[in-house]
Amino acid sequence: MRTERNLTRSLDRVFARLDREPERPAHIDVPRMSRHRVVLFTATLAFYLAIVWAVVITSWLVRLDWQVMFFRPYQQWPQIHAFLDYYVVLGQRGPTAVMVAAWLGWRSWRQHTLRPLLTLAASLLLLNITVGAAKLGMGRLGPHYATVIGSNEMGLGGDIFPSGHTANAVVTWGILAYLASSPRARRWLSALSAVTSLGVGLTTVYLGTHWLSDVLLGWAAGLLILLALPWFEPLITMAETALFDLRDRWRARRGRTVPAPAVPVTPSPVLLKPRPAERAAAPAREPVRGSRAPIHLAPGPHTARSERTPVTPAGSRRPPHADRLPRGTSQPARPLTGN
Numbered sequence: 001m002r003t004e005r006n007l008t009r010s011l012d013r014v015f016a017r018l019d020r021e022p023e024r025p026a027h028i029d030v031p032r033m034s035r036h037r038v039v040l041f042t043a044t045l046a047f048y049l050a051i052v053w054a055v056v057i058t059s060w061l062v063r064l065d066w067q068v069m070f071f072r073p074y075q076q077w078p079q080i081h082a083f084l085d086y087y088v089v090l091g092q093r094g095p096t097a098v099m100v101a102a103w104l105g106w107r108s109w110r111q112h113t114l115r116p117l118l119t120l121a122a123s124l125l126l127l128n129i130t131v132g133a134a135k136l137g138m139g140r141l142g143p144h145y146a147t148v149i150g151s152n153e154m155g156l157g158g159d160i161f162p163s164g165h166t167a168n169a170v171v172t173w174g175i176l177a178y179l180a181s182s183p184r185a186r187r188w189l190s191a192l193s194a195v196t197s198l199g200v201g202l203t204t205v206y207l208g209t210h211w212l213s214d215v216l217l218g219w220a221a222g223l224l225i226l227l228a229l230p231w232f233e234p235l236i237t238m239a240e241t242a243l244f245d246l247r248d249r250w251r252a253r254r255g256r257t258v259p260a261p262a263v264p265v266t267p268s269p270v271l272l273k274p275r276p277a278e279r280a281a282a283p284a285r286e287p288v289r290g291s292r293a294p295i296h297l298a299p300g301p302h303t304a305r306s307e308r309t310p311v312t313p314a315g316s317r318r319p320p321h322a323d324r325l326p327r328g329t330s331q332p333a334r335p336l337t338g339n
Helices: 002-019 035-056 060-071 078-091 093-111 115-138 164-178 183-207 212-255 276-281
Strands: none
Touching: 035 060, 035 212, 060 212, 078 093, 078 164, 078 183, 093 115, 093 164, 115 164, 115 212, 164 183, 164 212, 183 212
């Protein structure tokens, strides 16, 4: 019971803290393609091409790949095999995309903007296009399907080069650093995403599903996508504006109602009540002494209550009086007695 109360208080504090956050943070800046970023993009692209060239010419990097494969890390350290089987999920496209999309979706709802989700969608689209094209274009086989010892296994119909797990880990976790709201958070998240992605890549080498050169090329491929994202910011802004315009038109179409034709009704002068302003403007009438409010009577002749004779089924209850005259008629004056 006490644990539930403490948990409830903790959740209340968290939601209270979230409620105090600004809905539209104005200090979030959109990264631009600065000179520093251009230099990093050029250096990473050169590293990417150097890895590809080293594998194509079957250089020392290919010999290193075979040495690591024959070393069989999963047999050298079997005690960490179960843990790394779960850790490698951090590089799978489906689970990581769902986790990061949930977080960025909450940020989009909180900040009333679609930019986080659209940036994630653009980065994943670039990842699928570039890495998928490189995999199919080079067609390298993995360690488990290698045919000739010492060869680069290129052009044999494989899809292992570059490593998709490593590139996906770089892009999916690096997008959090790209969308960070402060330079300090961006630095910390960049370092964390770099370590996570390299760990995912080395885990694939440990499991024997990738060459070491696959991991290096996958890391470079994911970093190129993150560095090139500022070039796509205008397209992301245009897409966000178009989606908001579409939402506004949809809301306007749903809120538009066709009014029914009004039937003219003539108000009755008896039931019509004057408005307060008309009451104040109307001249006050002097009350007439002895006047009464109009009484709505039933149609036909009407007699006063005093002139009615109560009638029962057996007849009248009053005894007949010969000398009684109906009320309203003048009676003869009586003679005065005395003086």
